[in-house]
Amino acid sequence: MYRQPPRNPLARQTPVTPVRDMGYTLEHLETSPGARKLELQRRRYGHGDGGGSPLPYAELRAASAFSFLDGASQPEDLVARAAALDLPAVALIDRNGVYGAPRFYKAAREAGIKALVGVEVVLEETVACGGRQGTSSRGKNTEGSGAPWRGTGSGDQVRDVDSRGTTRFVGDRPPGSSELDSRETGGTSLCLPSSTGVSSAPESRLTLLVASRQGYRNLCRLLTAAARDRPKGEAAVDWSTLEEHAAGLHCLTGGAEGPVARALGRGGLDAAERTIGRLAGLFDGRLHVELQRHRGRDEEWRNQALAELGRRLRLPLVATNGVRYAKRRDKALYDVLSCIRLHTDLDAAGRRLDAHRERHLKSAREMAELFADLPQAVAASAALAERLDFTLADLGYRFPDYPLPPGETMSSYLREVTWNEARARFRPLTARAQAQIGKELDMIDKLDLAGYFLIVWDVIQFCKREQIMVQGRGSAANSAVCYALSITAVDPVKMELLFERFLSEERGEWPDVDLDLPSGDQREKVIQYVYGRYGPRGAAMTANVITYRDRSAAREVAKALGYSPAQVDRLAKQFGRWSYDKSRGDPKVLARELAAAGFDAADRRILLFATLWQRIQNLPRHLGQHSGGMIIAAGRLDEVVPLEPAAMENRIVVQWDKDDCADLGIIKIDLLGLGMLQALEEAIPLIRAHEGVDVDLAHLPVDDEKTYAMLRAADTVGVFQVESRAQMASLPRNAPTSFYDLVIQVAIIRPGPIVGGMVNPYFERRRGRQEVAYAHSCLEPILARTLGVVLFQEQILRIAMDAAGFTGGQAEELRRAMGFKRSAERMGELEENLRRGMAARGITGRAQEEIVRAITSFALYGFPESHAASFALIAYASAYLKAHHPTAFLIALLNAWPMGFYHPATLVKDAQRHGVEARPIDVNHSRWECSWDSDGAASGAARIGLRYARGLQREAARSIVEAREAGPFTSADDLARRAALSGEALANLADIGALASLGLSRRAAQWQVAAASRPTGPLLREAAAGGRGGPLPEMTPFEETLADYAGAGLTTGRHPVSYLRADLRRHRVLPAATLPRVAAGSRVRIAGSVIVRQRPGTAKGMLFVTLEDETGMAQAIVTPQQLQEHRTTLVGSAGLVVEGILERRDGSLSIKAEKFWPLVELTSAPSHDFR
Incomplete structure (x- = not known):
């Protein structure tokens, strides 16, 4: 138990001096034997500012921006500042979570600072205001629990004298304060607000610090319990939860926002003593009375009262600065974040903001000066930091075991399953395939990963049973074992892919398997299967940190x-x-x-x-959930990382994102929703039911000329991965005729090949205008398929292996070292090894330099060939369906949206130009989803679904569909009565022509629904029933088109530009479809709806604008200077007229823009803007 140095606290009495005028200096520190002991400890443990401060200090309470609007600095910034101040240890304590702990730990480890794990936990109101002795907020009796505590029970005012002889009042109120105590408030739990901003919120908080692995497990479970069954962002704990999870944790009583200070303000020393005594019972020998000094007006009397309580109960005092930002200058940003949190502005916030800029990281010298009268409180911080023995390196995470049949081991069962499946997957199972599988199984055994592969295989088996389309992507497609287990769809043996890109002994991390699943309900089935198989506390989604x-x-x-x-x-x-x-x-x-x-x-x-x-x-704004990353654990995941409910029903997320989990060795399986897989999965039964054709996506003809002709013409709106502006511009140059050409097409329009200058050389060689050359003859087998150009990561690995004698694992280490997170030192070592290996094989001089340059320049941006091949399979399947089954393809795309590059309005117009009939929303024909409508159409038509009627909820749409089962609607009144629709929903349906099957024009429908949706007298009722028209003038066709865009986001009628064609023709504006017949270099004008704006980071600031008219699409290229000068027109206009020079390159057309005018008549056509 902590004991203070013996001295007389009442030695002198002088007038009270405000904290800001006290001018603490180091000359006033005691030089007792205790102080000399602290000096020896300082030399062993470190000091705070490098300036010879005689006291050690560690900051035990530093909140980062991961307190979500209650901290203004990133964890890395706090570490950098702590290192500059020479602080030996810092505790990150964010509000209700350890969200920033992995980043903090990683940065602190590199800086040589001890990263302490903790949390600032929000308390339920009964805890925050002291509660009643022996009763938790959940009604559980805890009288007598915990260790005994000592106290006098006195509420008398006490004077204390500091080392300078300055008297400060301690007790239940400062001199001159209001006479408010528990008797006057009737014993209610009233918490008085403080003058300091941080405690102005109506919540109270305790700081908990982790001392051991047991403590960390308890902290995770406590935070999980605090968030369970509560609205997002409102986690809180009660007495019983604290008591249950107190072991292994140290507790600081809190500053102005702590429950002890709150109780002190509510009922004086008696109330505060009851609260602190109860905490002492919960945290036996691990409770510390926390003191902070921020020069606040009401702060000092509270500190002295807390110090008095510490003396009475023989509890140690500890000084913290309640850090909310790294540097003093960050206070302005913290104030803005506080205003966002408090839903106010700087002018109105007033005393809810801190009056002083004091909550930054401070050095040991600064803290010693602040607490010159209480040096033991400063020294106690460093002493406690030494006692806290846990780091995130000791999580204790373990991947779960797969349930095995009797007599099997993980290894034996994986081998049995793999060989059984391989005989069906590899046709035939060649000797080369067998050798590769055997090699991979041996490596999997060596790395003890058999259970991991079995668990992924188990997910695949579930998808097969439920007939859910699934395909692995990424580096997993390099694995023959993954192909055998149906995890991936690309044969890596046939494509000569490199297993070491996926897994090697030198890689030093878990394999990364990404599974693509259909978006929506099908993917959710798989996610819920994983939750069910591993339990609500055994599996969770990784978080996604949403930033400003x-x-x-x-x-x-x-x-x-x-x-x-x-x-x-x-x-x-x-x-x-x-x-x-x-x-x-x-x-x-x-x-x-x-x-x-x-x-x-x-x-x-x-x-x-x-x-x-x-x-x-x-800066972090709030926590979301990752698109599909799931982590699972053997035992309780909530003892490894806190869990909390996601905003989405039946979803649980961890408090860390995927990178945090990877850094700490936690295994993730990605269950990713892919809109195109959803579309493909929906299109197949549509084709079977309405066209009588069974399409087997796994066995499509690989050389379908209609599909490749469409690709060569860049007619790819809606086609997976090759529909963007850049892909359309390059498809005619590549002119694909085989599947591998499509693999290259998927990969080449990526930052790596573009930044590395590989795109044009490849196309020039493809067209025969540039000679295919190799830096050295050993590169020809590696680069022949890509015409001597490095396009894939696997090629980098093979070059290092064949040219320099690297093993597969060493080559992967080289690629990673030269990748995104480059280490200059490690790069230097590996480059030296690379050069030495090449020299040993006779590769020197210019050839060596070219090889080194290819590796070092490309490794940062390279694209895996296996990933490109996986995506190319889906791209080919989608192109095949567009070419041969366009109606089903359009329906499936619209139902899977949002996805892809284009808005539904563009998808519909493109399909219509390809002969697809699209029919509008109609209350007597439309379902919620878009559907096949065969009535009156030889090849069927795509009926737009009610989901596209803006403002119409799914429940309302269900009411429409269910009501018309009894017969079609006959009038607006019949629709309103039988479907029980709101007036607003009826009005919008009337606006977009959805009541046309009732024999009503849009204006007539508007008139009738207005009458049907509100009570009317006999005269109006008779007028409404007397005819199908109304007194409103009919809409013009152009007005109807604009109403479609406003109410549904698309139209099945005329394109809006078609109404303007006569005027555009007079101004020499050409239709987009005529551009292929215009000579290159000609000055042209085009006009259209802006459907895409894109400014990729690899384009040197150029803006690409895609315009659509009634005949097709055209691309305009805008320079950075033009964008700056005409920003309002280019960015703010729904339609544009562009004049410029037509450029043609291998059949790809674009306009080098020079002049721009807004097409003001187009006010509602949607666009898709990209950075």
Whole structure:
């Protein structure tokens, strides 16, 4: 038990001095034997600022931005500042979670700082205000639980004297404070607000620090329990939960927001003593009275009262700074985040914000000066940090075992299953395939991964039983074992793929298997199967940290600075448009952006906005769930990482993202939703039912000329992976005629080949305009299929193996070292080995330099050949369906949307140009989903589903479909009565022509639904029933088209540009379909709806705009300078007229834009904007 050095606390009495005027200095520290002991400890454990401070100090309470709006610094920034201050240890304690702990631990390990694990846990209200002795908030009697505690029960005011002889009052109130105690409040749990901003929220918090692995397990379970059955973001714990999980944890009583301080403000020392005594019972010998000094007006009397309680109960005092940001200058950003959290602005926040800039990391010297009267509190921080013995290296995670048949081991059963499956998958099972499988099984045994492969295989078996389409992607497609087990669909032996890209002894991490599943219900079945198989605490989704980006950052910062809603919208739109981030910090660009939004760039508040807008970028905003990453564990996953309910029903997520889990050795299986697989899965039964054709996607003809002709013509709207602007531009240049050509096409329009300068050389060689050459003859077998150009990661590995004698594992290590997270030192070592190996094989001089350059420049961006092959299979299947079964393909695409590159409006128009009949939404014919409508059409038609009627909920659509089972609707009144629709839903259906089958024009339908949706008198009722028309003028065709876009986002009628064609022709504007007949270099004008804006990072700031008219699509290229000068027109216009020079390259057309005009009549056509 901690005991204070003996001294008389009442030695002198002088007037109370405010904290900010005290001027603590090191000369006032005691030089007792105890202090000399602390000096020896300091020398062993370190000190805080490198300036000879006689006291050690470790910050035990530092919150990061992962407290989600209650911290302003990234974990790495806290570590960097702690290292600069020479702090030996720091505890990261974020609100209700360990969200930032992995990043903090990783950074601290590299900086040589001890990363302590902790949490700032929110307490239920009865705990926060002291509760009643012996009763938890859940009604459980805990009287007498825990160790005994000592106290005098006195509520008298006590004076204490510091080392300078300054008197401070301690007790149940400061002099002059209101006479409010528990008698006057009737014993209710009233918590008085503090003058410090952090405790202005109506919640109370305790700091818990992990001392051991047992403590960490308890912390994870406590946080899981706190979040269970509570709304997102409202986790809290009660007394019984604290008691159940207290072992292995140390507790700090909290600063102004702690339950002891709250009880002190509510009922004086008596109430505070009851609360602290109860905590002492829960945390026997592990409770520490926390003191903070931030120069707040009401702070010092509370600190002295807490110190008095510590003395009474013989509890150790510990000083913290309650850190919320790394540096003093970060206070402004913290205030903005606080305003976002409190839903207010800086002008209105008042005392809810900290008055002083004191909650930053401080050195040992600064803390010693602040607590010159209580040096033991400073020293206790470092002493406690030494006692805390847990790090995230000791998680104790273990992957679950697969349930085996009797007499089998993991290895033997995997071998049995693999060989059985291989005989069916490999046709024939060649000697080369057998050798590869045997080699892989041996490596799997060596790495003890047999159970992992069996568990993935088990998921595949479930998909087969449930007839769910599934396909593995990524580096797993390099594995013959994965192919044998039906995890992947690409034969790696036939394609000569490299297993070491997937798994090797040198790789040093778990294999990464990504399974693509149909989006929606089918994928959810698989996710729920995994949850059910491993239990609610054995499996969970990985998190996805949602961060502030341009638009959200602009909106929130502008609100916090007090701008009006209209001004907030203008700033969010202007600063949320890509391209500004390319030149942020440029004063000229900033002034232009602000002027475009209607602001004066010299205004101090707008300059503050710009500064804070940049600084809030990439800070955590909230926690989401990863698109498909699942982790599973043997035993309880909630003892490895805290779990919490996701916003989506029946989903549980961990508090870490996929990279955090990977860094800590936690295995992830990705169950990814792929919209195209959903579309393919839906299209097959449609084709079978309505066309009488059985399409087997696994055995499509590999040389279908109609499919390849469509690909060569870049007629690929809706086709997986090859529908983007860049893919369309390159498809005619590549002119694919085989499946491997499509593999290359999928891979070549990627950052790696583009940045590495590989794209044009490949196409030039493909066209025979450039000679195929190799740096050395040993490269020809590796690069022959890609015409001497490095396109795939596997080629990098093979070059290192064949040219320098690397093993497969060493080659993969080389690729990874030169990849995304480059280590200059490790790169240097491996490059030296690479050169030495090549020299030993006679490769020197220019050839060696070219090989080294190819590896070092490409490794950062390379694309796995196995991944490209997996995606090419799906791309070919989707292209085949588009070419041969366009109606079913359109229906499936619309039902799987959102997916792909284009909006449904473009998908419909493209299908119509290919002869597909698309029919509009209709209350007597449409289902919720889009459907096959064969009535009156020789080859069927695609009926647009009710899901596209904006504002119509699924339940309302179900009511429509169920009601018409008794017969078709005959009038608007009949529809309103039988389907029980709201007036708003009826009005929107009328607007988009969905009541046409009732014999009503749109305006007549609007009139009738207005009467049907509200009570009417006899006169209006008779008028409505007397005819099918109404007094409203009929819509023009153009108005009907615009109403379709406004109410459904698409139209099955005429393209909006077609109505303007006569005027456009007079202005010499060409239809898109005529451009192939125009000579290259001609000046042309085109016009259309803007359907895509794209500004890829590899395009040197160029903006690509795709325009669509009634005949097709055209591409315009805009320079960065033009974008800056015409931003409002280019970004804000739904339709554009573009004039420029027509460019042609191997059949690919584009317009080098020079002039732009808005096509103002097009106000509702949707576009898809990409960065």
